[in-house]
Amino acid sequence: MDLEKLKAQLMSRIDTDDLLEVKKVERYIELLKLDSQCDEVLARDGSTVTIENGKQRFVKSHPAMTDKTKINTQLIALEKSFNFVDEGLPPAASTVEGKSKEEYSEDDLI
Structure with a gap:
């Protein structure tokens, strides 16, 4: 795994002026x-x-x-605590087989 690339990616997704978030990224990389x-x-x-x-x-x-x-365990806790900013990122896909939450029903479940 290219940790430098991962660190750059994580840094691009946080507010780098927030020193706590920067420290979380550094801690995450050290744990990896x-x-x-x-x-x-x-x-x-x-x-x-x-x-x-x-x-x-x-x-x-x-x-x-x-x-x-x-x-x-520590990595998972850190992942959950990251405060990612949404600037420039595509919205997360929350669909099931191309349907939004409003478009699927219980019949879609197996």
Whole structure:
């Protein structure tokens, strides 16, 4: 993933005079970098680790798996908190099969 492009895209969608929103974008990018590092560790080590304690031996999930879950939770929270400005963006499509909310009925549901 090209994080610089993503950062530029996010920055273009926020009020860059709002320092809190700028900080959210920076935090979001840093979390994505951490997530990528976890991916590299998991690719190298695998998703499980074997623990040996004396004669005991057991397998547990890699600590990076827990970290990825925490990072994902933070990313989702940040995504929900962004205050995007609508300038220059096309309106979000809120249609089902080309119909607006007013045009579809219960019969359209499966």
